[in-house]
Amino acid sequence: MSAAPPAALAPYLTPAHEHLWSEAEEFTARHVASRVERMEAAPHKVERKLSRLMAGRRWFGVTIPAEYGGLGAGHVAKTVLIHRLAAVSATAAAILQAGLIPIGALQHWGTAEQKTRWLPLAADGTVLLSIAVTEPRAGGHIGGIETVAERDGDTWLITGSKAHIGNSHLAGMHIVVARTAPPDVTASKALTAFLVEHGCKGLTVDPHRAGLGLRGFTAGRLHLDRVRIPAANMLGNVGEGLYVAQSSSILYGRPNLTALSLGIHEALVDTTATYLSSRARYGGHLSDLPVVQDRLGGMQARLQTAQTIAYQAVDLLDRKVACDNHLIGAKHTGHQLAARSAQDAMELHGARALDTDYPLQRLFRDIQHTYPPAGTGEFQRIHLAKTALGTGFVEWSERLATESSWTPIEPTPG
Numbered sequence: 001m002s003a004a005p006p007a008a009l010a011p012y013l014t015p016a017h018e019h020l021w022s023e024a025e026e027f028t029a030r031h032v033a034s035r036v037e038r039m040e041a042a043p044h045k046v047e048r049k050l051s052r053l054m055a056g057r058r059w060f061g062v063t064i065p066a067e068y069g070g071l072g073a074g075h076v077a078k079t080v081l082i083h084r085l086a087a088v089s090a091t092a093a094a095i096l097q098a099g100l101i102p103i104g105a106l107q108h109w110g111t112a113e114q115k116t117r118w119l120p121l122a123a124d125g126t127v128l129l130s131i132a133v134t135e136p137r138a139g140g141h142i143g144g145i146e147t148v149a150e151r152d153g154d155t156w157l158i159t160g161s162k163a164h165i166g167n168s169h170l171a172g173m174h175i176v177v178a179r180t181a182p183p184d185v186t187a188s189k190a191l192t193a194f195l196v197e198h199g200c201k202g203l204t205v206d207p208h209r210a211g212l213g214l215r216g217f218t219a220g221r222l223h224l225d226r227v228r229i230p231a232a233n234m235l236g237n238v239g240e241g242l243y244v245a246q247s248s249s250i251l252y253g254r255p256n257l258t259a260l261s262l263g264i265h266e267a268l269v270d271t272t273a274t275y276l277s278s279r280a281r282y283g284g285h286l287s288d289l290p291v292v293q294d295r296l297g298g299m300q301a302r303l304q305t306a307q308t309i310a311y312q313a314v315d316l317l318d319r320k321v322a323c324d325n326h327l328i329g330a331k332h333t334g335h336q337l338a339a340r341s342a343q344d345a346m347e348l349h350g351a352r353a354l355d356t357d358y359p360l361q362r363l364f365r366d367i368q369h370t371y372p373p374a375g376t377g378e379f380q381r382i383h384l385a386k387t388a389l390g391t392g393f394v395e396w397s398e399r400l401a402t403e404s405s406w407t408p409i410e411p412t413p414g
C-alpha cells in the first residue's frame with residue numbers, strides 16, 4: 001500500500017489533501033486493518049464500530065460547510081478518504097461513502113431550517129443518513145417507484161418498500177424518494193423526497209443478510225407502512241424527487257463508487273505483485289517471467305488510468321467546472337478496469353486465489369459491489385451517449401456552482 005500519494009496525483013492534491021491522506025493511512029493502520037479478518041469471518045454481523053470511529057474524525061462532514069460544523073474540504077478530499085479506506089477495507093469505505101451521498105442531497109436540497117437542524121448532527125456523525133431510492137420490483141428504474149406518499153393535513157403518509165439501501169442498519173435518518181402523483185405522471189414530476197427518521201412508527205428494516213462481499217456493510221430492505229412524517233420533512237419541492245436522487249447520485253454517488261473501486265484496484269495490484277515476486281520458480285520467481293510481467297504490467301497500466309480519471313473528475317467538480325460526463329465516465333471505466341484487473345489477479349494466483357484465508361478472494365468479491373450502485377454500466381453509457389450525441393441533460397456539476405440560486409428545473413426529454 002502506498003503511504004504517500006503518488007507523484008502523478010500532485011496536480012489534484014493540496015497540502016491539506018496530503019495531510020488528510022496521511023491521516024487516513026494512520027487511521028486504517030490503527031483501526032481498520034485489524035478488523036478486516038473479523039468482518040470476513042462474521043458475514044452476518046453488522047459492523048457498527050467503524051462508523052463511530054470515522055464519525056470521531058468528522059469524516060461524515062468532509063463536504064459539509066464549516067458553518068454547519070463540517071470540514072468543508074470538498075470532493076477531492078472525499079475521494080482521498082474513500083480511496084485510502086478502500087485500499088485496506090472496501091467495507092469501511094462503503095460505510096463512509098453510503099453516508100455521504102444523502103448528506104450531499106441534504107446540503108443541496110434542504111431548507112435553511114433542515115440544514116441548520118440536521119447538518120451539524122450529520123457532520124459529527126451523531127446521525128448517519130441513508131438514501132432510499134431503489135425498490136424490490138422497480139430496481140434502478142426510478143420511474144417505476146411504487147412507494148407512495150400521500151398528503152394528510154400537515155403530514156405525509158408514506159407506504160412502500162426500498163431495497164439495497166446502503167447503511168440501512170446504521171442510519172438514523174433515511175432520505176426516501178416516493179411517488180406523490182398518479183402512475184401516468186412522468187417521473188420528472190411525480191416523485192418527491194422526504195426525510196424519514198429511523199424511529200418513526202411503521203418503519204421497519206429486514207434483518208441483515210450477508211452479501212457476496214463487503215462483509216459488515218449493510219444494504220438491506222426498508223419497509224414503510226403508513227409512516228407519518230411532518231410536512232416540514234419534505235426535501236426539495238413536490239415533484240423534485242427525481243432531481244434529488246439524480247443530482248446526489250451524479251455528484252456524490254458516482255465519484256464515491258469510483259474511489260471505492262480505485263482502492264480495491266490498488267489492493268489487487270499490490271497483492272498480486274507481492275505474490276508473484278515471492279513465488280519461487282526456475283531458480284527465480286514468477287515475476288521474472290515475461291508473460292507474467294506482461295499481465296502484471298497491464299494491471300498497473302489500468303490502475304494508473306483509474307487513478308487519474310478518479311482524481312481528475314473530482315478536481316473538476318471542486319473547481320466548479322461542468323463535468324457530469326467525467327464523473328460518470330470515471331465511475332464506469334474505473335469499475336471496468338478494476339474488474340478486469342481482478343480477473344487477471346485471480347488467474348495469476350492460480351489455485352491460491354481460491355483460499356478463503358487469502359485476501360484476494362475478498363477483493364474479487366468486493367469489486368462486484370461497485371457495479372450496481374449509483375447507476376449500472378448500462379445507465380452510465382446511456383448518459384455518456386447523450387454527451388457524444390450532444391443531446392444533453394441537466395449538468396448537475398454546473399448547477400452546483402450556482403447552487404445558491406437553484407430554481408425549479410424543467411424536465412429534460414428522456
Ligand SMILES: Cc1cc2nc3c(=O)[nH]c(=O)nc-3n(C[C@H](O)[C@H](O)[C@H](O)COP(=O)(O)OP(=O)(O)OC[C@H]3O[C@@H](n4cnc5c(N)ncnc54)[C@H](O)[C@@H]3O)c2cc1C
Nearest residue numbers: 131132133134139140164165166219369372373374376378
Ligand atoms: C453495494 C450497494 C449499495 C447500494 N446502495 C444503495 C443506496 O444507498 N440507495 C439506493 O437507493 N440503492 C442502493 N443500491 C442499489 C443500486 O442503486 C441498484 O442495485 C441499481 O440501481 C440497479 O438496480 P437493480 O440492482 O435492481 O437492477 P435492475 O434495475 O433490475 O437491472 C438489472 C440489469 O438490467 C439492466 N437494465 C435495467 N434497465 C435497463 C435499461 N433501461 N436499459 C439498459 N439496461 C437496463 C441494468 O443495467 C442491470 O444490468 C446499492 C446497491 C449495491 C450493490
